[in-house]
Amino acid sequence: MRTILSATSHSLFQEQTLDRGKRERTRSALLDSAISVFASKGFEATRITDITEHAGVANGTFYNYYRDKQEILNDVAIGLAVEIVRRINDELADTINAIVRVVTATARVLEVARQEPEWIDVLLSSIPIVPELQSQVVRYLRQDLQMGLEQGYFHIEVDLLLVNQMLALLSTAILLDRKISKETTRRTCEAHLRLLGLPPVRAARQVEKALSGLQ
Amino acid sequence: MRTILSATSHSLFQEQTLDRGKRERTRSALLDSAISVFASKGFEATRITDITEHAGVANGTFYNYYRDKQEILNDVAIGLAVEIVRRINDELADTINAIVRVVTATARVLEVARQEPEWIDVLLSSIPIVPELQSQVVRYLRQDLQMGLEQGYFHIEVDLLLVNQMLALLSTAILLDRKISKETTRRTCEAHLRLLGLPPVRAARQVEKALSGLQ
Amino acid sequence: MRTILSATSHSLFQEQTLDRGKRERTRSALLDSAISVFASKGFEATRITDITEHAGVANGTFYNYYRDKQEILNDVAIGLAVEIVRRINDELADTINAIVRVVTATARVLEVARQEPEWIDVLLSSIPIVPELQSQVVRYLRQDLQMGLEQGYFHIEVDLLLVNQMLALLSTAILLDRKISKETTRRTCEAHLRLLGLPPVRAARQVEKALSGLQ
Amino acid sequence: MRTILSATSHSLFQEQTLDRGKRERTRSALLDSAISVFASKGFEATRITDITEHAGVANGTFYNYYRDKQEILNDVAIGLAVEIVRRINDELADTINAIVRVVTATARVLEVARQEPEWIDVLLSSIPIVPELQSQVVRYLRQDLQMGLEQGYFHIEVDLLLVNQMLALLSTAILLDRKISKETTRRTCEAHLRLLGLPPVRAARQVEKALSGLQ
DNA sequence: GATGAATGAGTATTCATTCAT
DNA sequence: AATGAATGAATACTCATTCAT
Numbered sequence A, B, C, D: 001m002r003t004i005l006s007a008t009s010h011s012l013f014q015e016q017t018l019d020r021g022k023r024e025r026t027r028s029a030l031l032d033s034a035i036s037v038f039a040s041k042g043f044e045a046t047r048i049t050d051i052t053e054h055a056g057v058a059n060g061t062f063y064n065y066y067r068d069k070q071e072i073l074n075d076v077a078i079g080l081a082v083e084i085v086r087r088i089n090d091e092l093a094d095t096i097n098a099i100v101r102v103v104t105a106t107a108r109v110l111e112v113a114r115q116e117p118e119w120i121d122v123l124l125s126s127i128p129i130v131p132e133l134q135s136q137v138v139r140y141l142r143q144d145l146q147m148g149l150e151q152g153y154f155h156i157e158v159d160l161l162l163v164n165q166m167l168a169l170l171s172t173a174i175l176l177d178r179k180i181s182k183e184t185t186r187r188t189c190e191a192h193l194r195l196l197g198l199p200p201v202r203a204a205r206q207v208e209k210a211l212s213g214l215q
Numbered sequence E: 001g002a003t004g005a006a007t008g009a010g011t012a013t014t015c016a017t018t019c020a021t
Numbered sequence F: 001a002a003t004g005a006a007t008g009a010a011t012a013c014t015c016a017t018t019c020a021t
Helices: A012-016 A022-041 A048-055 A059-064 A069-092 A098-115 A117-126 A131-150 A160-176 A182-195 A200-212 B012-017 B022-041 B048-055 B069-092 B098-115 B117-126 B131-150 B160-176 B182-196 B200-212 C012-016 C022-041 C048-055 C059-064 C069-092 C098-115 C117-126 C131-150 C160-176 C182-196 C200-212 D012-017 D022-041 D048-055 D069-092 D098-115 D117-126 D131-150 D160-176 D182-196 D200-212
Strands: none
Touching: A012 A022, A012 A069, A022 A048, A022 A059, A022 A069, A022 A117, A048 A059, A069 A098, A069 A117, A069 A131, A098 A117, A098 A131, A098 A160, A098 A182, A098 A200, A117 A160, A131 A160, A160 A182, A160 B160, A160 B182, A182 A200, A182 B160, A182 B182, B012 B022, B012 B069, B022 B048, B022 B069, B022 B117, B069 B098, B069 B117, B069 B131, B098 B117, B098 B131, B098 B160, B098 B182, B098 B200, B117 B160, B131 B160, B160 B182, B182 B200, C012 C022, C012 C069, C022 C048, C022 C059, C022 C069, C022 C117, C048 C059, C069 C098, C069 C117, C069 C131, C098 C117, C098 C131, C098 C160, C098 C182, C098 C200, C117 C160, C131 C160, C160 C182, C160 D160, C160 D182, C182 C200, C182 D160, C182 D182, D012 D022, D012 D069, D022 D048, D022 D069, D022 D117, D069 D098, D069 D117, D069 D131, D098 D117, D098 D131, D098 D160, D098 D182, D098 D200, D117 D160, D131 D160, D160 D182, D182 D200
8 A cells, every 4th residue: 555655756647657658658747747837836827838848848749638728737636636535545444433534634635735735736726726626525525524423423514615614724724834734734633623513622632632643 | 883784885996085086086996897807807817908998997097096907906905805894893893792793793794795795706815915915804803812712712722824714714605605695604603613612502502692683 | 708617507498587487487397307308318218208207297288388209309409509509609709710619619519518418418319310400510510610721721521521520529529438538528629630631740739729728 | 252242132141041940040030120120210119010020920929039129139230240340351351551451441331331221220320239249349440450550550549439439430421421422432431541640641542542442 | 749930819018199177 | 377187009028829840
């Protein structure tokens, strides 16, 4: 099992296509470039040539793969989401307690945000722009929340609003503290549990316990 | 006392300058126009001519007042913030209970969001772009939060992270339910109180009570 | 007789109209402003508002007096030429030797260039743009040159080319040494006499003599 | 040896790049175009689209090669200077008499001015705008002047002022008589020699001799 | 497939000029 | 006469997109 800690490749897509044909390698170069450039300049401000220059290909090459910026953003965002979800799922495979699952997932996302800030920058800013992404995230989170309800831990209506509230708390943490200190992680996890209906003291205790078990 | 409910002018700035000279009237036309256009197309996508056309002036006129989009956004955002804070302050003048203050303020912002969706759209999307705005909001909110701590209601560290978490919950409500149903208002207020450290049941009761007192 | 040395007013036109009506005073303010601005930014680069701002009047006021930049330049250039010619003529009234007249005139123009650099800047750069100016200068210079021929000093064809050559030498001095050192003055006078056909040694002697008599 | 008389190509740059790649051919088209347009409208008055239209390319193409007008002017001016100097140097290779060198160079520049008026227009008007150019010209002229001093012909201080005086006389000739009659050439050469300290009669004789040897 | 030169629509910005006050 | 806000034509410049090589 690939663990999160070992994974700090800065080229998500290249890594996956080293073996495949030239076409796939060029596509990956574009995708990885897009992550970097979107992260540093923002989606609106990046020009096609920013991506191609960073990828070391001619500007015309872009159009052999994508129609426009939006299209490559979709690929980038989905690719990032899949990778991050994969990492978390790997680790949570055997965890059945919903509280632990929520805290672990939150902490792990923040962990990725610390190690690969570009990924999370792009991913979070993509959510409002890439419709498909939103539904993916919702479907994923809802499972754990539902589980928490059934286990009697959470007291809240599980719906789109809730999921978005949790995402918003996550984004807030990342935007405010790019280094993602332990403190920020703890407070974000606690905020999640409070929101889900745990009394404050209990939320604190559970977060303490779950985080200490993570490393 | 001017109440929020009676106020639904759609021209925040024009209204204030009907009596003053031509220069101020044109400036207000541009400001009101900017609100509309920023709200409908977003800041990045609006062109200067969108603003001037909507205001019914020539494109060159814009530059008699502002150097660029960013500069008019600053004026717009600060103007909106001042107006909204004024409305809420009017109503909260005599309220000393921090919980009631927080719930009322939250509900009132959502009320404005329902009646003047453009205002809140622009205001919220301005926060990351207009540095001055962030500090204004923080200063304002911190007072009530501090009061809640002293009254023994809240159990949380009052800092920049907290303020941003609350703003993020507010934004989430508005983005997800532009109509701002009573349900959305209630859940957002509850989320705020939960985040601030009230046990879920108590939070629900307090929100119920405070909102029913509002009309 | 007004002497050159006493004259260092920086407002050629204002000075002449202090007594006349408001209209003339505004016009003079525009003219003096135009000199300053043309001198510092050049004719092409100056905008109407540069002139009006410098004059302390509203931009629209300009059009009460002039149709465009070219028109005010004409007035400015002619006014400057008249003033400079007047000063030199005052001094040369009793001088009958053509060599002394040429050397004195040259030295005096350079003297003005030193004391009122803006005047000469504008005047010289106006020559190619203000047709009337060229013919004025030619008519003026030709007299002394003709006199020198008759006195047997000069050996050269007196025509447009010669006059322009002399002007070009004058401009060169001013452009290269804005401070107009004594050395620059001497060399320019000598260049003039050499061009007019005096043998080098004689030219040097005459310049020496004429300049020493000037102050 | 390529003679001046045979050379009347009107496309200085195109001619040099017919064989190279497309990029260089387009660049040359822009350069040649710039010469024509600068010559006919003057630097200030030419718009980028004047250059691109004349070159038969789209306006955007300009910016693939140059950032602005000034940048292409630099290239144009240096290119012209190099070409003209090359032509004169070719011819003067074996001439050791400084007087003959000066007269020949002067006459040849005027010859170019007659055959390629645009070149000289642009070149002369570039001198004040392109700093590099001035120093190039100075370095070039100074050699011959120094030689004349050593040969005992010239009596003058060789410095920046002198070089600029000679350039000014050259410009005057071109501006006043675009056709560059023999008369204009003769008088300009004589003016140069007089300025350099030859007695008038001797100057006339030397010019007569040198010019008659030229064709 | 990759290249990169060429394109030209889109937009910002300036500034001379007008004209109601 | 003076004002100065409004105008809009003129122009620079960017950049997504095309396409011949």
